[in-house]
Amino acid sequence: MSDEETDPDESRPHGLDESVRETIVAVLVEHDGKLERPSEPLDLGEGLRWVPDLVDTGRVVHVELGEQIPKAFTRRLRAARAGDRKVVVATKAEALAFETLKLLQELEVTTFELREDEEGTWHVSGWSSVADWVAGANMALRPAELRELVRQCLAVAEDQTRTNHARGHAYEEALCLVFSQVSWLKVHEHAYSNATEEIDIVLLVPCPPIPVHLTSGLPA
Numbered sequence: 001m002s003d004e005e006t007d008p009d010e011s012r013p014h015g016l017d018e019s020v021r022e023t024i025v026a027v028l029v030e031h032d033g034k035l036e037r038p039s040e041p042l043d044l045g046e047g048l049r050w051v052p053d054l055v056d057t058g059r060v061v062h063v064e065l066g067e068q069i070p071k072a073f074t075r076r077l078r079a080a081r082a083g084d085r086k087v088v089v090a091t092k093a094e095a096l097a098f099e100t101l102k103l104l105q106e107l108e109v110t111t112f113e114l115r116e117d118e119e120g121t122w123h124v125s126g127w128s129s130v131a132d133w134v135a136g137a138n139m140a141l142r143p144a145e146l147r148e149l150v151r152q153c154l155a156v157a158e159d160q161t162r163t164n165h166a167r168g169h170a171y172e173e174a175l176c177l178v179f180s181q182v183s184w185l186k187v188h189e190h191a192y193s194n195a196t197e198e199i200d201i202v203l204l205v206p207c208p209p210i211p212v213h214l215t216s217g218l219p220a
Contacts, residue, residue: 034056035055035061042060042080058085059086059087060077060087062077066095067095077107087110098142102149105131112124112126131153149177150177153171153173157170173190
């Protein structure tokens with residue numbers, strides 16, 4: 001029996017109406033003009049083929065509105081990443097199960113966050129990583145979830161086979177995750193560049209916390 005029969009190459013997640021998918025794909029193309037519909041299936045090796053929702057020269061885009069990415073798509077996302085393609089997943093923050101969030105970080109995806117307003121119009125926000133998404137969207141994580149995502153980042157930061165840039169960036173993302181869960185801090189920018197330098201993380205204090213008195217007696 002062929003791979004298509006046992007692991008069908010369908011492009012729609014369970015429960016997503018095809019008309020909704022077409023609307024989302026059109027919104028994504030409008031948001032990012034480099035994306036287009038694939039003209040033919042991608043050959044991912046070992047008999048695995050896939051028609052992503054959108055592609056460009058280096059990226060594959062999968063639209064997922066369920067709580068978890070079905071196994072057939074997970075296989076294809078992993079294979080695409082192993083083939084040095086950049087994986088992008090378009091999804092809604094409120095629909096995510098933590099296992100899906102962990103998978104997205106493992107695959108080092110960039111994300112398109114989808115939001116549908118009261119009039120049924122879809123809006124898109126782009127995030128360069130799961131850590132930036134968690135911080136920028138003010139996602140609340142359980143302590144165990146935070147530890148797991150930070151562990152994934154630190155594993156990359158300590159991987160001697162990765163470039164210095166990738167390792168340093170992973171360490172910054174671990175800090176973004178930690179700071180994002182501090183109630184009186186907000187991660188305002190990550191890898192912010194001004195006229196003279198790059199600042200790893202810019203933090204804001206959106207409301208004054210309870211003053212902390214230093215040993216000198218001055219409030220901090």
